[in-house]
Amino acid sequence: MAFNKTGGPEVLHLVDLPTPTPGPDEILLRVAYAGVNYGEIQHRLGDFGEPEGETVTGLEAAGVVAAVGERAAGERAGAAVSAVSVGDRVAAYLPDGGGYAEYVVVPAAFAFPLPDALDLRTGGAAALVLTTAYGVLAGAARLAPGDTVxxxxxxxxxxxxxxxxxxxxxxxxxxxxxxxxxxxxxxRAAFGYDEVFVRDDFPAAVTAATSGRGVDVVLDPVGGPTRLASLDVLAPFGRVAVYGEAARHPDLQLPVLPLWKNNRTLTGYNIGDLARRAPETLRAHALNALSLAAAGAVRLDITEEHDLTDAAKAHRLLGEGRNRGKTVLRVDASSSLLPLQRGPASSSPSGV
Structure with a gap:
């Protein structure tokens, strides 16, 4: 499912494209499921630039390794290539998109072996959201034991x-x-929150729930007035961790002095920047989060599943705020039933 012009969900359409070939430090993934995320709406709307020809979005997917590229000489990323073989099940973060397709080339550093306890459907919903949630908490927000969030x-x-x-x-x-x-x-029922408030009047509700202290960490993907009000509910040395702009408000112009005078911190998490400048950190976050999911500490609630050809419908529901939990696209569910045929890299279609 691709788009060649920016616009609403209707610009997504089915196309036939050549199967890509993995280069050095890349793998070719046969996609079983792809996650649906707000970042893909931004991609479709042109927030990441204008499309160049038929452009395939999709920032996370899971499936079976179909081919493995060469290990680049002298590159540390080559270790990630060595960690997977043809036939392995992986969840993948796709910084350049491409997940809404039967095959996608993945940087090996962002192909995460899927624990046996997690199926490919869960894996398709995991690589971006689990990595982001773990990264924003442990990395940007520096969550400490005993913090309130x-x-x-x-x-x-x-x-x-x-x-x-x-x-x-x-x-x-x-x-x-x-x-x-x-x-x-x-x-409340699905994720074990202590309390969930309707956002319109959350500062008063948070103040009451914390007996006036405020919270140590706020995670904000919304922006605008919500972000501004979040600063006012911070406890001393509290952190607002920004990781999105879903409401599409103009950027805030914030004075610095109130941060200093009220012992507040504003921090940010952007997985794309991390992929470019600290891929090993991103990989560590993903593997840690997947391990917690495999151990049962985290459950992904997949509430909607659509065929790949219904990607526009999935985008429409997400863009209108009618979603809850996680949505996935079923690309080739039959690959989840394939035997895991492990073999030498020379047996891969890439010829390496």
Whole structure:
């Protein structure tokens, strides 16, 4: 499913493209499931630039390794190539997109072996959201045992796993905000929040819930007025960790003095920047998060599954805020039933 011009969900259409070939430090993934994320809406809308010909989006996928490229000489990333073989099941983060397709080339550093306890459907929903949730908590927000956490968009893909990861990393209390009472009830039941508030009046609710202290960490993918109000509910040395701009508000122009005078911190997490400048850190976050999911500490709640050809419908529901939990696209579910035929790299279609 590709697009050759920016616009609404209707610009997504089915195309036939050549099967790509993995280069050095890359693998070819036969996709079973692909996750649906707000980043793909941004891609389709042109936030990442104009498309050049038929452009395939999709930032996370899971499937079976179909071919393995060469290990680049002298490159540390080559170790990741050595960690996977043809036939292995992997979850993959795709910094350049491509997951809405039967085959996609993946940087080997971002192909994460899928633990036996996790199926490919779960893996398709995991690589981006689990890595982001773990990274924003452990990396950007520096979550410490005993901290209290507030998570905006608490019923979404990242929000749902972030609540559980925060618990696993030692948070004492976890609160959330959502757009509707129905989503609040869902998030409480599905993800174990202490309390979930409708976002319109969350500062007063958080202040009351924490007896006036505020929270140590706020995770904010929303932006605009929500981000500004989040600073006011921080406890001393509290951190607002920004990792998205879902509401598409203009950027805030924040004075620095109130941060200093009120012992506040504003920090950020961007997985694309991490992929470019610290791929080993990103890989460590992903493997740690997948390990916690395999151990049962984190559950991905996949509430919707669509055929690849229904990608536009999935985008429409997500863009209108009617989603909850995680949505996946079923690309080639038969690959989840294939035997894991492990063999030497020379047996791969790439000829290496």
């Amino acid at each position: 507030l998570i905006h968009a608490a019923a979404g893909g990242v929000g749902g796993v972030a609540a559980q990861l925060a618990r696993a990393l030692g948070a004492r209390a976890v609160y959330g905000t959502v757009s509707t009472p129905e989503k609040a009830a869902y998030a």
